[in-house]
Amino acid sequence: MSEQRTIRLIVTRQDDPDSRPYQEEFRIPYRQNMNVISAFMEIQRNPVNAAGEKVRPIQWESNCLEEVCGACSMVINGRPRQACSALIDKLEQPIRISPMNTFPVIRDLIVDRGRMFDALKRVKAWIPIDGSHDLGPGPRQSQEESDWRYELSKCMTCGVCLQACPNVNNSSDFMGPFIVGQVNLFNAHPTGALNKDERTSALIGEGGLQECGNSQNCVQACPKGIPLTTSIAIMNRESTRFVLKKWLSF
């Protein structure tokens, strides 16, 4: 091939939380096995836009580059996903990239996902152990129990399910689909089950399960294939039981 192939990227940029977003186009020399991240790295080495103007390189978050850390979520050709596993060869061009704007934008593609970590605090997403001293092994668990919890435990807090969910928006305070899976994860553990009502109660509190509109976008968007809608069904049953129990105990 005589002509150098190029990749076209159209990136939605924003200088800071208060400024207006704008689009900028980049043309990058093509190499084999590139992903969206390596295209961005090329811009760092040569920060020039398609018009030939020197610009500030794109700001984005990424870390592991193998889809386990959850850092590099963004919207690529209309779909929220991890940028590291977005292979250039599989994307239609021009590739349009924008931040997951269901979260506050910090700069360019960087968003503030702090609300997700706050939600984990609200639902007490942990096993309350007595202490880290040596108390022997934990409770025995069947392969099935453990495998089910492992599926739920792959959640990287990446935020893709919140971006995909129509019920996470300005007029709702829904904590997001991921949190349902997390409550399910801890309630399904033999020790975690001892105080599952605390978590269930938090899950049906403000911004909880009742905000879910059952669009089922989350389960399709989740990069880890976490069974979120199954979890939502399980937690719906568990909260009904919880509410009845509370009502009967009056």
Next chain:
Amino acid sequence: MNEKCIIVGGGLAGLMATIKAAELGANIELFSIVPVKRSHSVCAQGGINGAVNTKGEGDSPWEHFDDTIYGGDFLANQPPVKAMCEAAPGIIYLMDRMGVPFTRTPEGLIDFRRFGGTKHHRTAFAGATTGQQLLYALDEQVRRYETEGKVTKYEHWEFLGIIQDDEGRCRGIVAQNLRGGEIRSFLADAVILATGGPGIIFGKTTNSMINTGTAASAVYQQGVTYANGEFIQVHPTAIPGDDKLRLMSESARGEGGRIWTYKDGKPWYFLEEMYPEYGNLVPRDIATRAIFKVCVDDKLGINGENMVYLDLSHKDPKELDRKLGGIIEIYEKFIGEDPHKVPMRIFPAVHYSMGGMWVDFNQMTNIPGLFAAGECEYQYHGANRLGANSLLSCIYGGMVTAPNALAYIRGLDKHVDSFAPDFGESQRKDREDQYEQLLNMEGTENAYLIHKELGEWMTDNVTVVRHNDRLLKTDEKIQELIERYQKIDMIDTSRWSNQAVPFTRQLWNMLQLARVITLGAYNRNESRGAHYKPDFPDRNDEDWLKTTLASFTPDGPKFDYESVDVSLIKPRPRRYDVAKKGAANS
């Protein structure tokens, strides 16, 4: 009394230290450049070692200890390694109680699999994303302490350096908020660094983007001794990529995966042939050199390229999904082929640093009050780390460091809260001035291109096979890059969420540490563990059974050596073609 402790880094070591310190009543300020849940520990795949001996194989912590010392080619000081192996079963049980979804046996017990450098099933695992699952469990416990007010997190903050008092004791840190840009001092009587390895010095590796070694290098330049820097582990099985080299866990071989290439038109299982006793489960340095030899010297890589097969296609697909799902998914996503059906194509990649900050048996560096735990220190792996020992050494390191740090604080005559109100301000101001200088750099060089060049030189000359002439040339190259660094053009001068200036600051630290690694390798004229020189092919205990100690000077690293504590297991030749003779259990 509520001691205050600063912990930098939120991977396994930092989070475990945080939990221990919080349990002991301390108040902790925890710093991390990324949300701690995104730390590099998430990338660990295969598992965590502990001689729980539930398979009727007669395994024991002593056997684990002996495998680790032998696997590390006798370069590790032995008492701390023994203590770690003894603590290992308890650590696995603790993680189990925290809810880690370990893969189970039919009886409901934690399952164990084999790993390199041992004959025992000693590795507990959660599919093939064990590091992620362990990290999440610790992250959850830390979050619990956060809600109780014992832990304050500073995420998206970068550690810039320590603050020392007139006696040279560490009394706090200077850190920068990577969003707003403000540079602040934080005071405490003890600081624990748990900041991970320096892999990114080698450019494309199996490491995460944050593993630049910048924190360790910053304190090295402040006087911390850096030990065994030349011992860099190159993992035998990674998949080449344009942005990084993605790890394919050793557990693939632990579960029966075989390495081969074509020779004379037929599959050649060269590890099984060369090392009949351990076969595909030789330690990483051995497997890497064999693959390197087959591809580079014998030109027998797949289609003449630098690649061989890692084959799982003969295994039961359901079992593969349960035990190795995580890595199979990575291969499918990034390469587009199905390892259930076709062999994976792999090649070695820089993976781990055995070397790191020198620490004493209490995990304290040579600067009083500054402690280190996890990959950033040098203590547990000698000249080569065994697979699945890193998650153990990180958690164990964090576990013992925090109580030691608090004991140190309690033993002090005066505490930092009694110091003058402006204590630390001048050291903070220095870092701020440095930032302003970086922000205003005008020139012709691009920091990211200098880094690329550094990585290529380091990977070509300071990894699997080392020659003294090339090591010297590499050091000259690094010095040239240090000169060119002065001419960097700052490509982003914004004061809000600027990534270019912090990267440029990290690049300086990478260049300094690169010299420690390269010259340490140049000086060590022997072959031991991951350090291999064809001109000096044998281990030389008489001259080189000693720890390399590098200290910073403005003219480059100065090297000293100290003897290794081999008080428990007498050094013996290390071979994997025949069965290991066990050391006498004293």
